Amino acid sequence: SALPPPRTRIFKIIVIGDSGVGKTCLTFRFCAGRFPEKTEATIGVDFRERLVEIDGEKIKIQLWDTAGQERFRKSMVQHYYRNVHAVVFVYDVTNAASFRSLPAWIEECKQHALGTEVPRILVGNKCDLQDSVQVGTDVAQQFADAHSMPLFETSAKSPNGLRGGSYRDSDHVEAIF
Numbered sequence: 001s002a003l004p005p006p007r008t009r010i011f012k013i014i015v016i017g018d019s020g021v022g023k024t025c026l027t028f029r030f031c032a033g034r035f036p037e038k039t040e041a042t043i044g045v046d047f048r049e050r051l052v053e054i055d056g057e058k059i060k061i062q063l064w065d066t067a068g069q070e071r072f073r074k075s076m077v078q079h080y081y082r083n084v085h086a087v088v089f090v091y092d093v094t095n096a097a098s099f100r101s102l103p104a105w106i107e108e109c110k111q112h113a114l115g116t117e118v119p120r121i122l123v124g125n126k127c128d129l130q131d132s133v134q135v136g137t138d139v140a141q142q143f144a145d146a147h148s149m150p151l152f153e154t155s156a157k158s159p160n161g162l163r164g165g166s167y168r169d170s171d172h173v174e175a176i177f
């Protein structure tokens, strides 16, 4: 008799960072392959999925992208941090404040038992806005090294011609594996 088909494994990845850094756009690009025409501010949790094949096995990648509203956070935060396989921290390279917020986001993760044992990556988004960069590669790389995370500078909007050479839209997530 035939074996039952293997169950698709699910990888839950949470995408964290200040409001406006591009979390929704990044997850949209990863799951839909393009920049969204129009985004509304996330209310609660945005949830997207993409099926990928890794070493011949189909894996469902679930991206959880939140908004920072206090009311949401109090009620949902426990649920959000449960059974997480990887964490993506996002800042906006044109917004120094979003970079300065990273230690607080990292600390919140730690408080929910997501320390260095969970793969974590750092993503600097909006590199297409080269004239407005406030967070340079050097300082970001130092921060990433200090927290044992790989750094990816990228853009959800414009896939080509960015600092650091070629950029593929899904690198920031697929690199985790």
Ligand code: GDP
Pocket (backbone or CB within 6 Å): 017, 018, 019, 020, 021, 022, 023, 024, 025, 026, 039, 040, 041, 042, 125, 126, 127, 128, 129, 154, 155, 156, 157, 158
């Ligand atoms: P979120 O609050 O972190 O989910 O941020 P959104 O994904 O909603 O994006 C916030 C704003 O930044 C929107 O106006 C987006 O169009 C814009 N945005 C997001 N990613 C990029 C990017 O890579 N480049 C540029 N130029 N704008 C972006």
Ligand code: MG
Pocket (backbone or CB within 6 Å): 023, 024, 025, 040, 041, 042, 046, 065, 066, 067
């Ligand atoms: Mg959003």
